[in-house]
Amino acid sequence: MRAIDDGAYANLELPRALRRAGLTGRDAAFVTELVYGATRLRGRYDPIIGRGAGRDVTDIDPEVLDVLRLGAHQLLGMRVDSYAAVDSSVALTRELLGTGRAGFVNAVLRRVSEKDPQQWRDILLKGVEPGSDEALAVSHSHPAWVVRALRAALEAHLGEDADSGGGIEALLEADNAPATVALVARPGLADVEELVAAGATRSQLSPIAALLESGGDPGRIAAVRSSRAAVQDEGSQLVALAALAAAAENGTVEARPTEPDGGQPLHEPDNDRPDEHRGDDEPTGEPEGARWLDLCAGPGGKAALLAAASIGAGATLFANDASEHRTRLVDQAVGAAIDAGADVFVGTGDGREIGEQEPDSFDLVLLDSPCTGLGALRRRPEARWRRSPEDVGSLSQLQGELLDSAVAATKPGGLIAYITCSPHPAETRFVVADAVARHENLEALDAQPYVRDASGQPVSDLGQAPYVQLWPHRHGTDAMFLALLRKRSAATASATS
Numbered sequence: 001m002r003a004i005d006d007g008a009y010a011n012l013e014l015p016r017a018l019r020r021a022g023l024t025g026r027d028a029a030f031v032t033e034l035v036y037g038a039t040r041l042r043g044r045y046d047p048i049i050g051r052g053a054g055r056d057v058t059d060i061d062p063e064v065l066d067v068l069r070l071g072a073h074q075l076l077g078m079r080v081d082s083y084a085a086v087d088s089s090v091a092l093t094r095e096l097l098g099t100g101r102a103g104f105v106n107a108v109l110r111r112v113s114e115k116d117p118q119q120w121r122d123i124l125l126k127g128v129e130p131g132s133d134e135a136l137a138v139s140h141s142h143p144a145w146v147v148r149a150l151r152a153a154l155e156a157h158l159g160e161d162a163d164s165g166g167g168i169e170a171l172l173e174a175d176n177a178p179a180t181v182a183l184v185a186r187p188g189l190a191d192v193e194e195l196v197a198a199g200a201t202r203s204q205l206s207p208i209a210a211l212l213e214s215g216g217d218p219g220r221i222a223a224v225r226s227s228r229a230a231v232q233d234e235g236s237q238l239v240a241l242a243a244l245a246a247a248a249e250n251g252t253v254e255a256r257p258t259e260p261d262g263g264q265p266l267h268e269p270d271n272d273r274p275d276e277h278r279g280d281d282e283p284t285g286e287p288e289g290a291r292w293l294d295l296c297a298g299p300g301g302k303a304a305l306l307a308a309a310s311i312g313a314g315a316t317l318f319a320n321d322a323s324e325h326r327t328r329l330v331d332q333a334v335g336a337a338i339d340a341g342a343d344v345f346v347g348t349g350d351g352r353e354i355g356e357q358e359p360d361s362f363d364l365v366l367l368d369s370p371c372t373g374l375g376a377l378r379r380r381p382e383a384r385w386r387r388s389p390e391d392v393g394s395l396s397q398l399q400g401e402l403l404d405s406a407v408a409a410t411k412p413g414g415l416i417a418y419i420t421c422s423p424h425p426a427e428t429r430f431v432v433a434d435a436v437a438r439h440e441n442l443e444a445l446d447a448q449p450y451v452r453d454a455s456g457q458p459v460s461d462l463g464q465a466p467y468v469q470l471w472p473h474r475h476g477t478d479a480m481f482l483a484l485l486r487k488r489s490a491a492t493a494s495a496t497s
């Protein structure tokens, strides 16, 4: 709890802590629920703890507040007996922080335990307009600005349909429900049957997914250990598959433009790229198979899917990320595909520069942009408390710059898949609409027909075309956004202008 409050990611820190403590099975599941629940629902518990303490939580020592949040979650969010919840919290405080603070924890938790969750909700919401953003922020434990942003996102993507499927309340509730672990069978490297044989359930939604419905450690599955399969949200799978389906339909587009007087490519191959990232048979300018670029590839979930698919498509993949650490994760993720024959080059660099370095070079550019992650809150219990409204402005600026670079790097006639795991209008529709307005050679394609479920049928409820917006409360996925853009060839652009 301390590490998470100091900036660690719960999904990385907790497994380490469980291993250190030697906890497995039911004990590990119990601790996971304690930590995730107390972190996710702190917006609900903190005002209650404040009432119990007679002071604002900002005036309580952070270590003591950690114990109080864990205690509050046991009392109000789990079926732990009140006596056990208070007693174990007091014992923990005494052991870690001393007797004086143990008395304080005892007094506060006793007061918290005197009322049930509904009674506390009535107290906290007294005088607050029912259904308002403020009321939802407290009852569903989201910062009020996130409630406002998600409400705006529902309206922007769904218009009059924004309230169907339960609307904002259902979305906030879905953010608070732990997500089922979804596995991807990377095409050609593993199949869903192998995952089903290992105890997972076939997904109805993604044709390459299986779900670990009864929990369990994905690392026990051989295909996961060898990177032929991995943990990946079904929404991420669907948008990556949609990009691949659109690229297959679009075909390999013309070779790079040549100088009018003959033969030589305008763009020289990038000789600055480190040799370890260059394959022996990397294209040197001759028209060959398709070239794909994953501009922001770390940690490599979608790059690994593309790498696996590139073998059958006869394509090469350049997977790039700005962070060296994340590039190393990409290397690991694409390892099994490379072993199976994929041509993959992994590089570290600022994606904003690749358009200038490698103009008109790629048939497909996947831009899975850095974003606020407001669409994946159910997976990251701490994320909602880390972000601020200011992040949206700086990220949408970066997203626009990355998209400009993606457009420059795309061959005329080629495709760009712009993806975020945030439904925020300023990170999705507005970024794309601005780019289409800036680049007269850019057109948005209808992305919806490319999103197909496990039986090959179009997935419904995708929001206002031409874009795709998935939702936790409607599709059971992270709220992934997809726009498919085509860079018109010079001939088409001049014919239409």
Ligand SMILES: C[S@@+](CC[C@H](N)C(=O)[O-])C[C@H]1O[C@@H](n2cnc3c(N)ncnc32)[C@H](O)[C@@H]1O
Pocket: 236, 295, 296, 297, 298, 299, 300, 301, 302, 303, 320, 321, 322, 323, 326, 349, 350, 351, 352, 368, 369, 370, 371
């Ligand atoms: C949403 S994540 C990509 C997830 C990845 N596609 C996957 O499926 O595993 C965004 C990535 O963008 C990277 N990034 C941020 N700024 C960047 C930049 N200017 N150029 C390239 N990558 C950048 C981050 O390091 C992060 O790994």
